[in-house]
Amino acid sequence: MSFHTHACILSTGDEIITGQLLDTNSRYLAEQLTSLGISIVEFAAIPDDLDALVHTLRRLASRAPLLIMSGGLGPTEGDLTRHALAVATGQGLVTDEAALRHLTAWLAGRGRTMNERQARQALRPSGATCLPNAVGTAPGLHSRIDSPTPGAAGTDVFCLPGPPGELSSMWLASVVPMLRPEPSRVVATRLLHVVGIPEADLVTRLGPIMKRDRVPLIGVTASQGVLTLRLRMAASTGSAQAEQALDADEATLGELLGDHLFGRGQETLPAVVLSTLRARHQTLATVESCTGGLLGALLTAIPGSSASFAGGLLTYSNELKTRLAGVDPALIAAHGAVSEQVASAMAAGGLHATGAHHAVAITGIAGPDGGSPAKPVGTVCIAHAWQSKSSTSGPAAPVSVDVRRFRFTGDRDDIRQRAARTGLAMVYFQLFGRPLSEPRLLWQLDAPK
Amino acid sequence: MSFHTHACILSTGDEIITGQLLDTNSRYLAEQLTSLGISIVEFAAIPDDLDALVHTLRRLASRAPLLIMSGGLGPTEGDLTRHALAVATGQGLVTDEAALRHLTAWLAGRGRTMNERQARQALRPSGATCLPNAVGTAPGLHSRIDSPTPGAAGTDVFCLPGPPGELSSMWLASVVPMLRPEPSRVVATRLLHVVGIPEADLVTRLGPIMKRDRVPLIGVTASQGVLTLRLRMAASTGSAQAEQALDADEATLGELLGDHLFGRGQETLPAVVLSTLRARHQTLATVESCTGGLLGALLTAIPGSSASFAGGLLTYSNELKTRLAGVDPALIAAHGAVSEQVASAMAAGGLHATGAHHAVAITGIAGPDGGSPAKPVGTVCIAHAWQSKSSTSGPAAPVSVDVRRFRFTGDRDDIRQRAARTGLAMVYFQLFGRPLSEPRLLWQLDAPK
Numbered sequence: 001m002s003f004h005t006h007a008c009i010l011s012t013g014d015e016i017i018t019g020q021l022l023d024t025n026s027r028y029l030a031e032q033l034t035s036l037g038i039s040i041v042e043f044a045a046i047p048d049d050l051d052a053l054v055h056t057l058r059r060l061a062s063r064a065p066l067l068i069m070s071g072g073l074g075p076t077e078g079d080l081t082r083h084a085l086a087v088a089t090g091q092g093l094v095t096d097e098a099a100l101r102h103l104t105a106w107l108a109g110r111g112r113t114m115n116e117r118q119a120r121q122a123l124r125p126s127g128a129t130c131l132p133n134a135v136g137t138a139p140g141l142h143s144r145i146d147s148p149t150p151g152a153a154g155t156d157v158f159c160l161p162g163p164p165g166e167l168s169s170m171w172l173a174s175v176v177p178m179l180r181p182e183p184s185r186v187v188a189t190r191l192l193h194v195v196g197i198p199e200a201d202l203v204t205r206l207g208p209i210m211k212r213d214r215v216p217l218i219g220v221t222a223s224q225g226v227l228t229l230r231l232r233m234a235a236s237t238g239s240a241q242a243e244q245a246l247d248a249d250e251a252t253l254g255e256l257l258g259d260h261l262f263g264r265g266q267e268t269l270p271a272v273v274l275s276t277l278r279a280r281h282q283t284l285a286t287v288e289s290c291t292g293g294l295l296g297a298l299l300t301a302i303p304g305s306s307a308s309f310a311g312g313l314l315t316y317s318n319e320l321k322t323r324l325a326g327v328d329p330a331l332i333a334a335h336g337a338v339s340e341q342v343a344s345a346m347a348a349g350g351l352h353a354t355g356a357h358h359a360v361a362i363t364g365i366a367g368p369d370g371g372s373p374a375k376p377v378g379t380v381c382i383a384h385a386w387q388s389k390s391s392t393s394g395p396a397a398p399v400s401v402d403v404r405r406f407r408f409t410g411d412r413d414d415i416r417q418r419a420a421r422t423g424l425a426m427v428y429f430q431l432f433g434r435p436l437s438e439p440r441l442l443w444q445l446d447a448p449k
Numbered sequence: 450m451s452f453h454t455h456a457c458i459l460s461t462g463d464e465i466i467t468g469q470l471l472d473t474n475s476r477y478l479a480e481q482l483t484s485l486g487i488s489i490v491e492f493a494a495i496p497d498d499l500d501a502l503v504h505t506l507r508r509l510a511s512r513a514p515l516l517i518m519s520g521g522l523g524p525t526e527g528d529l530t531r532h533a534l535a536v537a538t539g540q541g542l543v544t545d546e547a548a549l550r551h552l553t554a555w556l557a558g559r560g561r562t563m564n565e566r567q568a569r570q571a572l573r574p575s576g577a578t579c580l581p582n583a584v585g586t587a588p589g590l591h592s593r594i595d596s597p598t599p600g601a602a603g604t605d606v607f608c609l610p611g612p613p614g615e616l617s618s619m620w621l622a623s624v625v626p627m628l629r630p631e632p633s634r635v636v637a638t639r640l641l642h643v644v645g646i647p648e649a650d651l652v653t654r655l656g657p658i659m660k661r662d663r664v665p666l667i668g669v670t671a672s673q674g675v676l677t678l679r680l681r682m683a684a685s686t687g688s689a690q691a692e693q694a695l696d697a698d699e700a701t702l703g704e705l706l707g708d709h710l711f712g713r714g715q716e717t718l719p720a721v722v723l724s725t726l727r728a729r730h731q732t733l734a735t736v737e738s739c740t741g742g743l744l745g746a747l748l749t750a751i752p753g754s755s756a757s758f759a760g761g762l763l764t765y766s767n768e769l770k771t772r773l774a775g776v777d778p779a780l781i782a783a784h785g786a787v788s789e790q791v792a793s794a795m796a797a798g799g800l801h802a803t804g805a806h807h808a809v810a811i812t813g814i815a816g817p818d819g820g821s822p823a824k825p826v827g828t829v830c831i832a833h834a835w836q837s838k839s840s841t842s843g844p845a846a847p848v849s850v851d852v853r854r855f856r857f858t859g860d861r862d863d864i865r866q867r868a869a870r871t872g873l874a875m876v877y878f879q880l881f882g883r884p885l886s887e888p889r890l891l892w893q894l895d896a897p898k
Contacts, residue, residue, distance in 0.1 A: 016476075017479060017489045017492065018479055018480070018489070019477065019480030019483055020670060020679060022471070022476050023472070023475075024471065027465075027470075027471050030467055031468030040466045041495070041501070042494070043460075043466065043492070044492065047489070052490070056491075199523070199525070200567060203525055219527060220525065221470060223470075291746070292748065292749025292750075292758070292760075293737070293741075293744065293746040293761070294749075296742025297740070297741055297745075297746045297865075299741065299742075300742065300865075301861070301862065301865070303861060304818070305765075306766065310768070310769055311763040311764050313760070313761075314742070316758055316760040317760055320760035324760065324803070353772075353773065354773070355768075367752070409584055410614040411614045413614070416749075
C-alpha cells in the first residue's frame with residue numbers, strides 16, 4: 001500500500017456554501033493532518049448537489065492518495081454523500097445490517113422508533129465499510145476510488161458526519177488508526193510569537209532566513225498586533241536532524257528578535273503575562289474605557305487567571321472615570337478623555353482602587369464616530385502603572401507610569417483588539433525590566449502590513 | 450455584459466491550509482453573494498504556491514462568471530496573488546503609479562519610508578485595475594480571465610486582501626458596485642432572533658413550518674444561547690410575492706415565539722438592550738466575576754453604546770467583590786462567591802457604585818477547575834438589579850433584584866459566552882415588563898440539544 005503523503009479536504013452543505021455556517025471541520029482536519037506530516041493540497045466546499053459531489057470526489061481523488069470529506073450523511077433529503085460515493089465508485093447502495101442494528105438501538109434508547117428517513121443512514125456503497133458513530137446517528141464511510149491510470153494506487157476516501165463533535169470523535173477513533181503517513185516524512189514544527197514589530201519590519205529584520213525555498217521553511221502570520229513565526233521541516237522518523245535544525249533556527253531567531261519574542265507553541269500573550277505575574281506573586285488590574293472589558297475578558301479566558309488577575313474598572317463614561325478611578329474632571333476638561341494625562345490618571349486610580357501591583361488603563365476612539373483631525377479614529381492612549389519596588393515600607397508606595405499614544409488601523413473591533421493586546425505588551429516589556437530598545441516599534445503596532 | 454449569476458470563492462494561504470487560521474472570509478463573501486442572489490458553486494482554499502494558484506484561478510474561472518479571491522496580496526514572498534493573476538491572464542506586472550503614491554503617503558503618515566518590499570504591493574497585471582484599500586496598505590485587484598471558448602463571456606476576478614477588516618471594507622466600497630446580479634433571481638431573506646428557548650423545544654413548538662421542502666424555507670442556527678431563524682424565498686425582481694410570503698411567515702412566527710423573539714435582521718441582543726435603554730434615558734452597568742469583562746466587551750462592541758452603557762466593575766477576586774462592590778465578606782463566607790446571595794449583592798453594589806439605572810452581576814464557575822458536586826462547572830448565578838420606578842423622589846431609590854441560577858454546558862468559553870448573553874436576556878425580559886411567561890425555558894438555556 002502506498003503512503004498518505006498528501007490529502008484533500010472536502011465539505012458539503014448548503015449551509016456552508018451560503019455562508020450560514022462557518023466551516024470549522026476543514027480547519028480541524030487540516031490541523032490534524034498537518035500534525036501527522038500529511039500535507040494538504042486543497043480544501044473544497046460545494047453545495048448539496050449530486051452531480052457536483054460526484055465530479056468533485058473524482059477530481060480531488062485524482063489529486064491525492066487521501067480524501068477526507070465532511071457532511072451530507074444525515075437523514076434529510078439534502079444529505080447526498082453516500083449516493084455520491086456510490087456513483088463515484090461505480091457501486092450500488094446496500095443496507096449495512098450492523099449499522100442498522102446500531103441505529104435502531106440508538107433511537108430506542110431515546111424512546112424513538114426507526115423510520116424510513118432514519119434508515120437511509122444505514123445505506124453504504126457495496127464496496128465501502130461503515131465507520132461507527134459513538135456520539136450520533138449517522139455512521140461514516142470508508143471506500144477507495146480507483147486511479148484512472150492502470151496499476152496506479154487509488155485514493156482512500158473517508159466520509160465523516162458534519163456535526164463537529166461527531167466528526168472529531170469518529171476521526172480519532174476510526175480514521176487516524178487507518179492512516180499511513182510516510183515514515184520518512186515526519187513534519188516537525190515550532191511556533192514563535194512576537195509582539196511590538198510590524199510584519200514588514202520583522203521580515204526585513206530577519207532577512208534571508210525567511211526565503212520561501214529555505215529548509216526549514218519559516219512563515220509568518222499576523223493577528224491583532226501579535227505575529228507568529230511558524231518553522232517547519234520534514235525529516236525521517238527517528239532522525240534527530242529536523243529537531244536539531246529547528247533548534248538552531250530557534251536560537252538564531254531568538255537573537256534576532258530579542259525582547260520581542262514573548263512565547264512559543266501554544267503560549268499566548270495574556271497567558272505569558274499572567275504566569276510571569278503569578279511567579280512573582282504580583283497582581284494585575286485593568287481600567288478600560290474604549291475596550292470596555294475586552295482586556296479583562298482576554299485575561300480571564302485563561303484558566304487559573306484568578307491567581308494573578310484581581311479585577312478592574314470599566315470606566316466607559318467620563319463620570320465613571322472620576323467616580324470609580326478618581327480621575328480629576330479638570331484633567332478631562334483640559335486634555336480630553338483620550339489623552340496621555342487621563343490614561344495615566346486612570347491607571348494610577350486603578351492601582352489605588354484595587355490594591356493590585358500593576359494596572360493597565362486604555363482610553364481611545366474606537367470609531368466609527370468620535371474622531372477629529374487632532375485625534376482621529378484609532379487614536380488610543382494606554383498607560384501602565386505599577387508600584388515601584390523601591391517602596392519596601394512607608395504609607396503609600398510610589399507609583400511609576402509608562403504611557404504611550406497609538407494610532408491603530410482597522411474597524412472598531414480591530415482597534416479594540418489591538419489596544420487590548422498592546423496594553424498587555426506594555427506590561428510584558430516592563431515585567432522583564434527591558435524598556436523597549438526600539439520604542440518606535442511598539443508605537444507602530446498599527447503599521448500597515 | 451453577462452450577469453453574475455453564480456460565483457466561486459478562492460482563499461490562499463498556508464496558514465489556512467495547515468489549519469492555523471480559520472477562513473472567515475469565505476463565509477463572509479458567501480453570505481454577501483447569497484444575499485445578492487448570486488449562488489456559489491464552489492469554495493476552494495490552496496497553499497501559497499504559484500503553480501497551484503494559476504491552475505486554480507483558471508479552473509474556477511471556467512466554472513463561473515465571477516471569482517472572488519482573498520489573501521496573498523501582502524508584502525512578503527509568500528504573497529503570490531498578483532503574480533498568479535498575471536500568469537493566469539498572460540500579462541506582465543507593472544507598477545500602478547496611483548497605488549504607489551497612496552502607499553507612500555500612507556507610510557509617510559505613520560513616520561515610515563517606502564522600501565522595495567512595500568513597493569511590491571503597488572504591482573498589478575498590466576490589464577488589471579487596482580482597488581483602493583481604505584484601511585490598510587495592499588490594494589485589491591480586478592481583472593478578467595477570458596473564456597477558452599471563443600466568443601464566450603469571460604470571468605470577472607476580484608482579489609481582496611486577507612485581513613477581514615480590509616476585505617469587507619474593499620468588498621463593500623469597490624466590488625459590490627461592480628457586480629451584476631441577475632435581476633430576475635433575487636433571493637429574499639429574513640432573520641429572526643430568539644432567546645430563552647432550547648433549539649429542540651423551538652423546533653417542536655414551530656412544527657410543520659420548519660419542513661425542509663417548504664416555501665419559504667425556514668432554517669435555524671444556534672449560537673451561544675441565541676437562536677436565529679432564517680427565512681428564504683427566491684422570486685423575480687419587482688415581484689411582491691416573496692416579500693408577502695415572508696411577511697405572512699414572520700407574523701405567524703411572531704405569534705408562536707411571543708416574548709422570545711427579541712430582534713430581526715442585523716439586530717443583536719446587546720444592541721436591542723442598549724437601544725431600548727437609550728430610548729428610556731436609562732443606563733446599564735455590569736459587575737462581572739467569571740465573565741471578567743466579556744459582558745462589557747459585548748456591549749461596547751456596539752457603536753454608540755456610550756449613550757446607555759455607563760461602565761462597571763470587574764470583581765474577579767473575592768477581595769474586589771467587597772472592595773469595589775461592597776459585598777459583605779460574611780455573605781461570601783456563608784454562601785460562597787457563586788451564590789444567589791452574592792450575585793444579588795454584587796448587582797446592588799454595582800448600582801450604588803456607578804449610579805446606573807440597571808446593573809447585571811455574574812458570578813460562576815467557568816472551569817475547567819473549581820467545580821464541586823454541589824456547584825459543578827457551569828454553575829452561574831446572575832442577578833439583575835434596577836432602580837424601581839416608584840421612587841420619583843426621596844434620598845435612596847428602592848432597588849429591585851431578579852436573581853437566577855443556571856447550569857451551562859460546554860467548555861470555559863461556551864459557559865462565559867452563554868452567561869454574558871443570559872445576563873442580557875434577563876435585562877431584556879424585565880425591560881419589557883414581561884417576566885418570563887414560561888420561566889422554565891430561560892432556566893433551561895443549558896438544556897441538551
